[in-house]
């Protein structure tokens with residue numbers, strides 16, 4: 073160990089001064105002091121682990137990293153140029169302007185969350201959303217929780233604890249992020265009874281499970297995978313008939329849960345929430361921030377008696393939604409009541425964007441950026457809805473393509489775009505080029521996008 077190096081670690085008060093100089097009023101003297109101790113400790117550890125650098129330099133490097141963290145909030149705005157509409161790693165659905173406004177108002181003020189404005193008496197937290205959802209889906213009652221994973225866990229814990237739950241073998245799936253139906257069932261205290269085979273399951277398999285003691289049937293949207301070929305699965309209506317005749321409760325986890333007919337956009341039919349309720353599901357769960365296009369939330373709709381039972385479970389309090397997301401869900405639902413989702417909710421604006429409009433926008437941006445060296449052009453591409461909805465389904469897209477000479481150069485270019493100003497842009501790499509997909513960018517952001525791309529291109533070495 074190099075003792076000289078240790079002796080030349082700057083003292084805490086020197087580091088504190090450096091920090092105060094660098095960050096000014098962004099942090100208090102007290103924070104600067106404790107930060108200085110941390111930095112000194114980290115540098116000492118680095119030297120202990122064998123690093124040979126100059127201790128003063130190590131301090132400067134640490135402070136530079138800190139400055140970056142403090143200067144650019146990680147959750148600041150970025151543009152989604154990936155061509156995946158509901159992109160989990162980019163925060164899923166951006167909400168509509170009206171929804172964003174409603175959420176911001178609810179966040180910064182008091183709201184009549186649990187008081188009935190007319191009587192002044194305590195009112196139900198879910199009254200408004202429940203009414204909106206009843207109109208839209210025909211469900212008797214609804215409950216909003218933190219996310220759909222919580223919705224499924226809560227519904228099963230409240231209704232299935234200690235009971236047998238029948239699930240088709242093809243639907244005992246993993247959604248991603250550690251959410252696996254068999255594990256969720258185990259966590260809820262239920263016993264999974266797998267029925268049918270991997271590719272073919274029939275209503276009679278559920279009838280047999282019921283006669284063997286299954287008291288619930290769980291139907292799960294397979295989300296991010298599809299099976300093809302020699303396959304069969306019972307419709308929800310068939311399952312309902314078996315459930316009614318055996319006294320079982322029928323729960324459907326819809327995953328995305330759309331309110332819109334997806335076939336109108338040239339993609340396969342995605343079951344709507346209303347269809348599930350009409351077909352006779354007792355309880356339906358879905359996400360707020362996938363195809364609904366609202367804030368993160370999990371929505372549970374269904375029979376009043378069962379929703380009451382779910383809402384009364386102690387876990388309901390642990391996973392309940394806050395006023396901000398509830399205001400956001402309510403405002404998002406109003407778009408579907410008015411039928412203006414296609415012009416207001418970003419997810420549907422993106423899905424509904426016509427190929428010709430995308431080609432036109434890509435062409436305009438490419439023409440603005442091209443400096444005559446033929447490094448920018450328009451590429452026809454493949455886009456996806458994402459978010460575990462409509463697996464295997466794609467939409468034609470048009471992208472602005474920034475060409476590079478090697479794949480390493482393309483990687484560098486993509487990195488620069490992700491750090492671009494005024495707004496970082498997340499594109500995708502295809503061969504030796506970066507594609508920025510127009511489908512997943514709202515037209516009003518085209519100018520910002522152009523500016524960010526222009527700044528990146530201007531900073532490239534000749």
Ligand SMILES: *Cc1c(COP(=O)(O)O)cnc(C)c1O
Pocket residue numbers: 219220221222224247251292293294295325326327328358359360369370459460
């Ligand atoms: C996405 C999904 C979930 C989890 O929903 P979150 O809102 O991410 O918690 C559960 N089930 C299915 C079928 C899904 O597609």
